Amino acid sequence: MLFVLLAGLHLPAWAGIYVIVHQDSPIRELSIDQVAAIALGRPVRFEEDVRPGFVDQSTTKRVFHEFHYRITSMSELQLNSHWARQVFTGRARRPRRLGDDEAVLHAVESDADLVGYLTEAPAADRRVRVVFTLEDLAKP
């Protein structure tokens, strides 16, 4: 009864942000700065030869705005300028923006270099690993 009540308290809150990589990726853990750098196409050095790419979520999803508010500190308008500058100076590629968690899961499962994020922890049988988590987020 108490458990249900406590769980219920968390229900209206945002579930969280789960940053994932392929299960075969040598990346075990990422810091928030590393996640931000990967999401913005900036170089991040790893011990192993990893060249992380990034898949974003659609701008129509709340998690897109949550992720960028919390992690890259950029609004959608700032991101637009950022990508115009990165792409047309040949520095980085604009990440694909996928429709939902399932699309991100599928993309990351089929590419060992990709980093993506979900609104819920992935099921145990998915071929991905969570490397960074923000949980129990209140509304921004």
Added chain:
Amino acid sequence: MADWLCSEPGLAGAPVHGCRRRARQPGCGAAAAFILVAGALYPAAAAALSEAEILRRFEAYEERIEAYEKRIEALESEVRSLRGDEQPGTGSVAPATATADTVTGEELDRVEEQVRAINDELAEARSRLRLEGFATVGVARSSDNAAFQNNNAHIHDDYDFNADTVLGLQATFQVNPDVDFVTQVVARGVDESRDTDDFHLEVEWAYLKYRLDANTRLLLGRSRLPLFMHSEYLEVGYAYPWVRPPVEVYGLIGQFSSFDGATLRYSRLLPGSWVMDAQAYLGGHATDVVLAGSRTNVDLDRLAGGTLRMQKDDLGLFASLARTDTTLSPLPAALQAVETAFGLDLSVDDEEVTFAGLGYQYDNGRWMTMGEYTQVRIDGWLSDWDAWYLTGGYRWGQVMTHLTFSDISNTDNGDRVFLGGALNFRDPPFLIDSEQSSWTLGFRYDLGSGVALKGEWQHVYNFQGTAGLFSALPDDSVDIWSFVLDMMF
């Protein structure tokens, strides 16, 4: 070195019509044509990766993609029919064929696996080539008849659609995981005051990018000359708030927008969430300009420089240093005549030019401010100048309003006085110098999906007896209105 830098007839690219049409249908065929144009216009890049080779690879990829698409179609229809057989009633069509009895779940999985594998390969083939573009369509009008220098074409006292109109296409081809070939072709609108056609094409980028390690890239070929904070995306209007970067700072040497040589880029995360991006470059560039009524060639030799960008959250800092040796040949006829008449030496031969710039940007999503301060020093009698601007802006939802003050001043006015004051190149008809200040009030309205509408009013004054950034002496003050639609695709 002022007014003569203001009009460039556009040597680097031959006039090409129909470039806009090509951009509207970016496909693999267009990509091949695009690369071919880039390759044809830029022999050095072509030498590194010959046109024929690039074309051959594109064709091969196109064929492979077509073949894959056919196979996928066939396999998908097979999967559909199999699924229909396995779960009768759920599919829209459930043909009861004789093979239904022999189909197992394993076979279905196998076919689906095949489809997935082919899809992945197809995606991989497609991901090796990227086509991206930007475009600006604009209209501008000045209150003065004297043509106003823009980074692009000139603005007159009549509505002009060419002044800010730009189309850029960028293709990135992954040669192998460590090497990319990047090329960017830019078409600009040009007005009748220059002796070129309506639009001309220039290859601004054409380089091979080598990945030396996770943080370091080596660029060989033609790339943007990164003198200013916004140089590297000078014509991508979508990337900044104004209709055009402040002309007092960007106008005079804006046309030296690219150079040929090598760039080393180093970029990394530093402690405390700082991101560092440093680059050093070496090379040269030659371009034609019109000075004192005649066409002449400006050769930037032994060009060397570096930039440093530091970014932390909402704050960005920028520093830039460069030097080059400049040669003007031939010396314009008007200046040659002065030389002969008065026995002066006005030659500009390997004169050292040094450049220094500092800038900052701050943008917290609601408030935005940025500024740049630059110095240009040229040996000899050509003018030296300091130029700077400060911009502040505020976002009201999708709309940003901004205000800019910008100024250019000469610092060595005595150097252009000859014959005890009887001859001063600051004065008409030479008007070698450019001094002016301006206020710009503007808005940017983000319409979403890579489109922004911008408008601004610029009030230019404080010419100090020079023509400022105009082709002839303007009135005491000039107002310029501009509207543009910026796109990124």
